[in-house]
Structures are given as structure tokens and as C-alpha cells.
Amino acid sequence: MQSRRPLPEQATRLAALRVFCDRALDEYPELSPYDQFAPGFWDGIDVLRIAEDWVRQHPEDGPEALADGFVFPTVWDDLEDLRDQQRYGLQYRICDAWITAHPDTYALEQIGARLQHMLQFALEDSDYPLPTDEDDPAYYRRSPDQAWALPDVQACIHRLSNYPSTPTWQTFAGWLLDGSWNREQPPSAPGEEQRKIADAYIYVHQEIKRIALGLVEAGCLDYPRFVRGANTWGSAMMFYGGDAGLDSDDVDPDRYTHEAFGEEDSSDEGPEDEDVDDESFQNDDVLDEAPTPVHPELASLTVRYVEEALAGLPDNAAKLADTFRSVEVYDTRWMLQALAVIERLGATPDGFFDRFGDTAAVLERFLLLQELPEDQSAALLAALTGFSRNTLLTALPYAGHASRVVLDALGWSDLQAFQREYLSIALAPRSGWGTDLPNTLDETVGVVDRYLLDKALAEADPEHLRDYLVALEHSHWAFPETRVLLDAYRGIGRLALEKKLARHAQPAMRIYGVLPVMDSDDVRQRYLTLKKLHKEVRKYGAQRQANSHAAVQAGLENLARVAGYPSAIRLEWAMESEIAESALTAATIDGYDVTIVIDGLSPALHICKAAKPLKTAPPAIRKHADFIALKTQQTQLKEQIARFCRTLETMMSSGETLALAELKPLLKMPAVRLLLEQLIVQVDDAALGWLDAATLTVTDLEGRRHVAEKHLRIAHPFHLFTAGQLSAWQKEVVTHRRVQPFKQAFRELYLLTPAERETALWSNRFAGHRLKGKVAARLLQVRNWSTSSVEDIYYESKEHGIYALFNFLDTGHYLSETEHFTFDTIAFHRDQKAIPLEQVPPLLFSEVMRDADLLVSVAYAADSYATSNETLQRRAELVGELIQGLGLQNVKCEGHFLHVTGQRASYRIHLGSAAIHIEPGNYLCIVPVVASAEAFYLPFADTDRKMAEVLSKMFLLLDDMDITDSQILEQIQRGG
Known part of the structure; x- marks a missing residue:
């Protein structure tokens, strides 16, 4: 076949237009800074004015030339140089602007002719070189929607949909809807779903709707043509009116045009799409259109089509499954018609989707009743009694708001409460059908309301319940994890559940707590198992770790309810108390006295022989059962202290x-x-x-x-x-030389600053700091921040119903996969609305700011970090108290520096960086070493490492005559 080429007179006009565009690049000042890759370059340029200048210079054939310039594209690869590319970019835009502003008959004929050619020869022709094999770079262009340069099929249909309804337009529009051109595409792989040419153009559905409306208003859309249009364009031809009890949950496909074109063009050469806007940018006005009432004749045609389509199933079911993929049903007549089809086909619950595939997919949409007023329930119940038990069982999982009436029709009213609880467990949080205890940060998922579930099970007839669950096994209400939960609730499947726990399966963590209590030690052992899991999952990535912690918390909540505790925290306290009371703390083993002693915050084993302390346990007792029990208890006590340190610190913070x-x-x-x-x-x-x-x-x-x-x-x-x-x-x-288990008296305190009172809704306190992604992600997760999305880094204060949000710049999809990013603002939200900082509870504000300070100090991407004023203030207060409390001479703290007077020289140590300078200003390099816990006193156990470094250097320089390191001495002598 011959590719579509310009006629001689068209070629002459195109040549003149190219000369004009080439000259315009130099003559129009606004085009002088032309940069095809500059974003927004064309926003401030009046391309229509340039097109009008062309027409004034060529009044006879100027408009035709602009129409020719639009429909005869130049392939980007054929443009010779940058100037050629710039000229073509300008040409496309002025042609587009002119035919949009002046939709005349010639332009319509040219657009229609190009559209007809692209659709009729979709599999034979292309604007690009045709590939010879799969390795050719242009292979992907054999997809019909990728075979053409702009204006492609979508662009032409968009123009067509906005033209006046003239006889010429009606001819083109009717041909487009009739679909005589809509052939099957050859499959790319064996067994691939068969597609037709129109299936490639899902992004023109709004345009097809406008074309159908234009035809019906012109009296050119009868029912046979409507059917042909529906068979060609599917859901684009469905006009659901409220009176029919039908609607659509489909999102406007144009909304995703940018995204879809970006994905499909990702392997293209790129500049063409950078320079010439595709139709995704031309359709923005469509997104802003207010919904318009459905034309009554289109609604009537749709109802007739739907009725005949359902009656004609299973014929054309594959096409209908796509056509009705978004239909919503609000009238019982559609459900009843779907039930009639199921009855006619003899479908059963165990083979509905397996045997009927696309037909089942269509019927599912019409069974799913979106609402059912109470006064209509009786009439529906009467109608349902006319269907067989198999039909009702098949429809039950898909019946939406009518499912309770289906239960009544089956004689299973006793299962109403059970079904409510069953779905409540499986579908919380409600994010669509088939969630089934999802991996989520929501700690309430899988937590059972025992009162309601016990009541529901007591009401349910066992035989009905068995048949109900069997009927659901092959449907999207099968919910295998929820079934495991129900079994566990009744004490079934404990061993299988524990095997899943060993693999750290998150649903199993949530379910583990619902098992009935077996004996007096069962609750404690399960409590310890869940706590052990909480620790083990730290080896995973941030997202799985956070979801697992939420699952463990749900498991603890279930365990608390089974064991009769009001909450998981009360369960924890009771279990820890039991562990402490029943613990073995001392034993005499073969003449050795072994005792657990808490030294500071660390439990240790003290071993004596005849009142003489031993440094280590002798080999003779290490394998003794009592010694092993004491070692185990030492470990548990150490973990208990760590757990309660975190619990008590959290209580202080809140x-x-x-x-x-x-x-x-x-x-x-x-x-x-x-x-x-x-x-x-x-x-x-x-x-x-x-x-x-x-x-x-x-x-x-x-x-x-x-x-x-x-x-x-x-x-x-x-x-x-x-x-x-x-x-x-x-x-x-x-x-009194107290050692607090965590920072309390010397904890950093963050109060509102004047700048934050002025910004009111956000804080810029840490804005601009460049951070390391992996370090930040780990730290935030440990501090109980959600990092599942970089657009939603938040900490939830359940006590106040407030979410604290960290806003970051330059992030990738996942924080842990972002090498570096920039801290921006901090804000607080309640009910999805930002609240003034002055209304944030002071403790919450201070702790959030402390987390931010910790984040930028630990994850800072530069060589050094400017320590915050709050941290420096606490360190200065601590050093001041230590100097006074220890009676230290020749040391004083001024501002952010610690001044030390030694015998060899005088020094100053920065409280933030621990950097040392020999007065008046020479730098002294001393590499810090890890000091033992007894080296000097600090008033808190969670040691501030930088503070410890400052103090170790202070004590070293106070006695600088005892320094023997030659490198340090050389620096002091040179600096002094």
C-alpha cells in the first residue's frame, strides 16, 4: 500500500510555510531565547498571533497551508539539526493554534483523511521506519497507538470531537463510531488476549462521548449505530442515567494521559515529545469540565443495550467485561436480571469464575448492589425466592448491600451477625474487595471484637455456617487469612500458625493472639514469642519492619483480650510482673553461689565460692540446669529493663x-x-x-x-x-550522682521560637539540611515514624489525634533508596488540616523537634553538623553542673565552649563538635577512643556520645602533663 503523502499543491504550501517559520525564529523577539527543553517556554508566547501573521501574508491559501502543516507531520529522526527541530516545533504549534481557533471545512477534511488512514492502515503503515525484527529500536511502534507521529489518532479524534456538527463532520463521526476499520491485532505472544485496534485508544473515551452526543443531537444516532459504536468503543458509549439505576465508578481516563504517555514513550528518542505537546496537554480543559446531565436518548439507548447484552450472555462476554468494568448498580432489577442469567447457565459457587470467566466478570458488576433502602428489602426477598439455592449461593459474595437479603432468601438469617463480623475482620481497613488482613501500618487490622464475634457464633446454626463458608471458598470472599483467624479463634490450627510465625508472616502475627488460653503459662509464652518477633523483624527493610511491628501490636491486643486484660499495655505490665515474680534469681550449684545482681541498669551474674568472688563461672557449673536458667533469666531481665526503659520514656514524652x-x-x-x-x-x-x-x-x-x-x-x-x-x-x-535510665533532667527542650509563631502553621527550624537517605530511614523507623511513603513521613500521637509531618525535598519513591535529600518544613495536622503550632501540646512539639534534631545530627550528609541551640544548651548545663559537683579547677564553660587551663597550654573545646583549639587558635587533633562506662560520670544511661567525647577530652587536657602520645605533644608544643 502507498503511504499518505501531500499532493503537489499541498507540498508547495508546506514549503512556503517552512520558510516562514524559519524566518520567524529570527524576526519574532519572543522566540530568540528558544530552548526546546526549557519547561514552560511556550506559556508566554502567542502562537496564534504568529499564525494570523502568516495568514495575512498569504490570504488565499494561508489557512489551507496551516491545515496541511498540522496533518502532514515530520518524523523527528528526519530533522537535520537543531534549527530544523526548532522550526518544526514552531510550525506544529501555529498550525494547531489556527485550526483550533478556526475549525473550517478544509481542516476538518484533512484531519478526517489522516484519521481514516491511520485507522484503516494501522497494521500496514507507520510514520516511522517499519522494523525488521524484534531487536530493531523502532519495534515498539508496531503497536497502533505508537505507529504515528503527531497528530496521532488521539490528537485527530480530539480535534474531531470539538468541531461543529456539519454534514461533513457527521460523516466522519459516523464512520468512526461504526468501527468498520476495527480489525483484530495480531497477538504479540502465543495465548495473549486478543485485542482490536480500538482497544489501543482508551484515552479518547471522553472525546467519543462528545462525538456520540453530537450525532444524537443531529438525529444521526439510531440504535443499530449505537450498538456498533458500543461494540467498537466499549465503555465510552455507556451513558448511565440516574433513573436507570446505573452509574459508573470509572475515573476520567484523560487524568492519566500524561502518565500513560510517559510510560509508553520511555524508550523513544524523546526530543519530539519535549518540543511538541501531545494531546495530553491539549485536553486539560476537559478535566475541568463540570459533569453534565446525560442526554435522555443516549441514556435510553444505553439501557436497551445493557438489557440485550445481559440477555445475550455468554456471547461477546470478553468485550462486555471491558465495557461494563466500571458500572455501578443502584436498582434491584439489574441484579435480578443477572441472577436470571446465572440460573439459565446453571452456575454453581465452585465453578462460577472457573467455568464462565468473562461472563462471570460481567455478572459480578450487575450483582453488586450499591445501596438498598429498607423499604425495598421485602420486594427483593420475594423476588429472590424464585431462584434456586445454587444461584443464590453463587451470587451471595457479589451481592453488595443485598447480601443480607440473599441470606434471608437462603433461610440463613442466623448468619447475618456472623457475616457482618466476618467482613469486618477481613476488610478493615476497607480498601476494596479482597484485602484480607493486609500488611499495613494499621494496628487495628485483625483485632477481634470478642463480644460481637462470640455473639455472632452463638447465633449461627453450625450447619448453615459450614455451608456458608464452603460456598465462599471459590469467591473473593474466601479470605484465607480470615479463615485461619476464625479457626484459631476456635483453637484449630495452632501448629500451622506457629510455622507461619517462624517465617515472620504478618497475618500470623495478628492472628496468634486469638488462640484460646491452653494453660496458666500459655499467655506468658505467647507474649514472649510476640516480643521476640518484634525484635527479630528489625533485620528487614523499613516498610516491612514497620508493618511487622504493627502486626505484632495487633497480636498483643488480641492476646490481651483473650486473657482478659483491658489493653495490650496492661497485658505487658502483667506479663512482665509475672516474669519477675517467678524468676529464679539465685542458686547454689556444687558449692558455688550464683546470684543475679542489677548493677546500674545491667543485670549481672555474681559467682562466689566460700564467700570469695569469682570473675567467671567455672566450666563445672556452666552446663548445670540452674546455671542455664539463671543465664536465661539474666537475658530476660536485661530485655525487660530495655523494654521498660522505652515504655517509661514514651510515657514521659506523652x-x-x-x-x-x-x-x-x-x-x-x-x-x-x-x-x-x-x-x-x-x-x-x-x-x-x-x-x-x-x-x-x-x-x-x-x-x-x-x-x-x-x-x-x-x-x-x-x-x-x-x-x-x-x-x-x-x-x-x-x-547525688544519679544515673537516669534515659535523658530526663538534661533532655533537650524545644519551645516555640518567634519565627515559628510568625509562620504559624509550619516550622523551618531544620530546613535546608542535607541528609543521608538510608540513615534517616532507619532512624525514623526506630523512633516510630511512618516512612512508607516519602510524601507522608509522619508520627501519630494517638493521645491527641495529631499527626506530625516531616516534609522533605529531593526524595525518590522510597526514603531508604534515596541517597541524599533535603529537610524542608515540619507541620502538625488534625483531621487532615494543618493546626497552628501554638495549639500543638508542648510535650508533643518538643519531642517532635527533638526527633528532627536527632535526625539532622545523625544523618547529616556534609562533613559536619551545626548542633542545635537546644542540644548545646543542655550540654552546657550538664558540664556546668559537673564542674561544680566534682569541684574541678581550671575549667569553665562559656557559651558553646569549654575552656580548660592545663600546665602545657590553654584549650577550648566546642560543645557541639568536640573540636579542640589551643589558645589562641591552633587546632589540636585528638582522635577519640571509646571510653569505658566507669571512665567518668554521666547522669543518664543512654549516653550522648559527643558529650562523652567532650568530657573525655576535658579530663585528658586537665592533666596534660600526663600525656605521653608523641603526636599530641608535638601539636601542643607547636601550638603553644
Whole structure:
């Protein structure tokens, strides 16, 4: 066949137009900075004015030349140089602008002729060189939607849909809908689904709807043509009117045009799409159109087509499955018609989709009733009684809001409550059919309301329940994980479930807690198993780790409900108390006395022989059962202390209070007593002081004792600050050389700054810091931030219903896969709305800012990090108290520096970087070494490593006469 080429007179006009465009590049000042790759270059250029200048210069054939220039494209590869590319880019735009503004008959004929050629010869011709084999770079262009340069099929149909309804237009439009050109495409691979040419153009459906409307208004769309159009264009020809009880949940396909073209053009040479806008950019106006009422005749034609299509099943089922993929049903008549088809076909639940495939896909859409007013239930029930049991069972999983009526028709009203609970478990959070306990950050997924489920199971007839579950096995209501949960709830399948746990399967973690309690030790063992899983999943990536932690939490919540505890945290406290009370803490083994002793915050084994301490356990007792039990208990106690450190720090950060009834069981645990007695607490929202666990009294700074009467909270630095006692408590901690389990008195405190009061809704405090993606992702996850999406880095405060959001720039799809990114703003949201920073609870604000500070200090991408004022202030306060408490001479703290006067020289140490300078300014390099825990005192166990480095250097330089390292001495001598 012959490719479509310009006629001689058209070629003459095109040559003149090319000369004009080439000259225009030099004569129009706005085109002088032409850069085909500059984004938005054409936004400020009036290309229609340039087209009008051309027409004024060529009044006789100028408009025809512009139409010719639009429909006879130049392939990008054929453009010789940059100038040629720029000229063609301008030509396409002025032609496009002119024919859009002046839709005359000649342009319509040319667009129609190109469109007819592209569709009739979709498999034989192309604007590009035809490939010879699969390795050819142009191979992908054999897809009909990739075979043509602009204006391609989509561009021509878009122009056609916006033309006035003249007789010429009606001829083109009718031909397009009739689909005589719509041949089958050859499959790319054996067994591939058979597609037709029109199937490649799903992005013109809105245009097809406009064309159909134009034809019906012109009286040119009868039912036979409508059927041909529907058989060609599928869902584009479906006009659902509300009166018919039909609608569509389809999203406007034009919305995804940019994305789709980007994907399919990814292997193309690229510049053509950079320079000449494709139709995705021409259709933006369509996205903004308000919905218009459906033309009554189009709605009537659609209803007739739907009725005949359903009655004619299974003929043409594959095409109908696509045509009706988005239909929504609001009237029971469609459901009843679908049921009639199922009855006629003799379908059964076990073979519905396996035997009937596309037919089942069509029927599923019409069975899914979107709503059912209560006053229509009786009429539907009466109609359903006319269908067989197999038909009703087949339809049950797809019946939507009518499923409860189907249950009644089956005589299974006793299963109403069970079905409600069954779907509630499987489909929470509700994100579409078939979710079935998804891997998610939602800790409520898979958590069972035992009261409702027990009630539902008690109401259900066992035989009905068995038949119900069998009927669902082959449907999308099969929900295998939910079935496992129901079995576990009844004590079935424990071994299989534990095997899944060993593979860290997340649904199994959620389900494990629902197993019935077997014996007195079962709850504790399952509690320890879930806690062990929480630790083991840290080896995975950030997303799986976060989802697994949520699954473990759901499992603990289920276990708490099974064991009769009001919440997972109360279960944790009870289990830890049991572990502590039943623990073996001492034993005499073959004459050796072995005892677990908590030294600081670390449990250790003390071994004595005849009252003489031994450094290590002798080999003779290491395999003894009691020694192994003590070693195990030492490990469990160490883990318990770590767990409660995190729990108590979280309680301090949130300001949570503990009622005395909750506190007393906790204090039975030696580890908790140890931790709480090293923390400053506040009783009854009043007195601050040290807790005496034995008497439940608190001693304040003046030595006064206050009896706890209602509740107790672990004081946050904000509480100390607002009471005007922060400095005094810091002094108290250092003076008595207390070691707090985590930073409390010297914890960084972040208060609103004037700049943040001015910005009101966001903080720029850490904006601009460049961070390492992998380090940041790990740190955020450990700090309980959600990192599942870089567009949604958040921390949820359940106490306040507030989400704190970190906004980052320059990120990829996943934070952990982004090499570097930039911190931007911090904001807080409630109910998806930003709230003023002044309304954020002070403790939440301070802790979020502390996480941000920690993030930029640990994950900083540059060589050094400018430590925040809050961190420097806490370090200065700590050093000041240590200097005074230890009675150190020749040391003083001024601003951000620690000044040390040695015998060899005077030094200053920066509190942020730990960098040393010999006064007046020479740098002193001392490589830090890891110091032992006993090297010097710090008032908290979670050591600030940089602070430890500052202090180690301070002690070293105070006694600089004892320095023996030759490299350090050489620097001091040279610097002094």
C-alpha cells in the first residue's frame, strides 16, 4: 500500500510555510531565547498571533497551508539539526493554534483523511521506519497507538470531537463510531488476549462521548449505530442515567494521559515529545469540565443495550467485561436480571469464575448492589425466592448491600451477625474487595471484637455456617487469612500458625493472639514469642519492619483480650510482673553461689565460692540446669529493663499519667522499681520529686515528702521548666550522682521560637539540611515514624489525634533508596488540616523537634553538623553542673565552649563538635577512643556520645602533663 503523502499543491504550501517559520525564529523577539527543553517556554508566547501573521501574508491559501502543516507531520529522526527541530516545533504549534481557533471545512477534511488512514492502515503503515525484527529500536511502534507521529489518532479524534456538527463532520463521526476499520491485532505472544485496534485508544473515551452526543443531537444516532459504536468503543458509549439505576465508578481516563504517555514513550528518542505537546496537554480543559446531565436518548439507548447484552450472555462476554468494568448498580432489577442469567447457565459457587470467566466478570458488576433502602428489602426477598439455592449461593459474595437479603432468601438469617463480623475482620481497613488482613501500618487490622464475634457464633446454626463458608471458598470472599483467624479463634490450627510465625508472616502475627488460653503459662509464652518477633523483624527493610511491628501490636491486643486484660499495655505490665515474680534469681550449684545482681541498669551474674568472688563461672557449673536458667533469666531481665526503659520514656514524652491501681503491680518488678526511683516524678499534677516505691511517697527538692493519692506521671523537662525547677533538678541529679535510665533532667527542650509563631502553621527550624537517605530511614523507623511513603513521613500521637509531618525535598519513591535529600518544613495536622503550632501540646512539639534534631545530627550528609541551640544548651548545663559537683579547677564553660587551663597550654573545646583549639587558635587533633562506662560520670544511661567525647577530652587536657602520645605533644608544643 502507498503511504499518505501531500499532493503537489499541498507540498508547495508546506514549503512556503517552512520558510516562514524559519524566518520567524529570527524576526519574532519572543522566540530568540528558544530552548526546546526549557519547561514552560511556550506559556508566554502567542502562537496564534504568529499564525494570523502568516495568514495575512498569504490570504488565499494561508489557512489551507496551516491545515496541511498540522496533518502532514515530520518524523523527528528526519530533522537535520537543531534549527530544523526548532522550526518544526514552531510550525506544529501555529498550525494547531489556527485550526483550533478556526475549525473550517478544509481542516476538518484533512484531519478526517489522516484519521481514516491511520485507522484503516494501522497494521500496514507507520510514520516511522517499519522494523525488521524484534531487536530493531523502532519495534515498539508496531503497536497502533505508537505507529504515528503527531497528530496521532488521539490528537485527530480530539480535534474531531470539538468541531461543529456539519454534514461533513457527521460523516466522519459516523464512520468512526461504526468501527468498520476495527480489525483484530495480531497477538504479540502465543495465548495473549486478543485485542482490536480500538482497544489501543482508551484515552479518547471522553472525546467519543462528545462525538456520540453530537450525532444524537443531529438525529444521526439510531440504535443499530449505537450498538456498533458500543461494540467498537466499549465503555465510552455507556451513558448511565440516574433513573436507570446505573452509574459508573470509572475515573476520567484523560487524568492519566500524561502518565500513560510517559510510560509508553520511555524508550523513544524523546526530543519530539519535549518540543511538541501531545494531546495530553491539549485536553486539560476537559478535566475541568463540570459533569453534565446525560442526554435522555443516549441514556435510553444505553439501557436497551445493557438489557440485550445481559440477555445475550455468554456471547461477546470478553468485550462486555471491558465495557461494563466500571458500572455501578443502584436498582434491584439489574441484579435480578443477572441472577436470571446465572440460573439459565446453571452456575454453581465452585465453578462460577472457573467455568464462565468473562461472563462471570460481567455478572459480578450487575450483582453488586450499591445501596438498598429498607423499604425495598421485602420486594427483593420475594423476588429472590424464585431462584434456586445454587444461584443464590453463587451470587451471595457479589451481592453488595443485598447480601443480607440473599441470606434471608437462603433461610440463613442466623448468619447475618456472623457475616457482618466476618467482613469486618477481613476488610478493615476497607480498601476494596479482597484485602484480607493486609500488611499495613494499621494496628487495628485483625483485632477481634470478642463480644460481637462470640455473639455472632452463638447465633449461627453450625450447619448453615459450614455451608456458608464452603460456598465462599471459590469467591473473593474466601479470605484465607480470615479463615485461619476464625479457626484459631476456635483453637484449630495452632501448629500451622506457629510455622507461619517462624517465617515472620504478618497475618500470623495478628492472628496468634486469638488462640484460646491452653494453660496458666500459655499467655506468658505467647507474649514472649510476640516480643521476640518484634525484635527479630528489625533485620528487614523499613516498610516491612514497620508493618511487622504493627502486626505484632495487633497480636498483643488480641492476646490481651483473650486473657482478659483491658489493653495490650496492661497485658505487658502483667506479663512482665509475672516474669519477675517467678524468676529464679539465685542458686547454689556444687558449692558455688550464683546470684543475679542489677548493677546500674545491667543485670549481672555474681559467682562466689566460700564467700570469695569469682570473675567467671567455672566450666563445672556452666552446663548445670540452674546455671542455664539463671543465664536465661539474666537475658530476660536485661530485655525487660530495655523494654521498660522505652515504655517509661514514651510515657514521659506523652505526659501519660498512671493511676495508683496501675502503678502498684508495676512496682512489684525490681527492674521497674529501679527505673522509676531514678526518675523525677510528679504526683497528682503537683509535687515534683524522687519516688519511694515502698511507701508511694515523693520527696521534693526541699526534702518534703508527698503521699501519692491519685496518680503519678514521669516528669518531662517541660514540667520542670514551667515549675521553674529545671536547673535545680539538674544540680540535684549531678550532686547525688544519679544515673537516669534515659535523658530526663538534661533532655533537650524545644519551645516555640518567634519565627515559628510568625509562620504559624509550619516550622523551618531544620530546613535546608542535607541528609543521608538510608540513615534517616532507619532512624525514623526506630523512633516510630511512618516512612512508607516519602510524601507522608509522619508520627501519630494517638493521645491527641495529631499527626506530625516531616516534609522533605529531593526524595525518590522510597526514603531508604534515596541517597541524599533535603529537610524542608515540619507541620502538625488534625483531621487532615494543618493546626497552628501554638495549639500543638508542648510535650508533643518538643519531642517532635527533638526527633528532627536527632535526625539532622545523625544523618547529616556534609562533613559536619551545626548542633542545635537546644542540644548545646543542655550540654552546657550538664558540664556546668559537673564542674561544680566534682569541684574541678581550671575549667569553665562559656557559651558553646569549654575552656580548660592545663600546665602545657590553654584549650577550648566546642560543645557541639568536640573540636579542640589551643589558645589562641591552633587546632589540636585528638582522635577519640571509646571510653569505658566507669571512665567518668554521666547522669543518664543512654549516653550522648559527643558529650562523652567532650568530657573525655576535658579530663585528658586537665592533666596534660600526663600525656605521653608523641603526636599530641608535638601539636601542643607547636601550638603553644
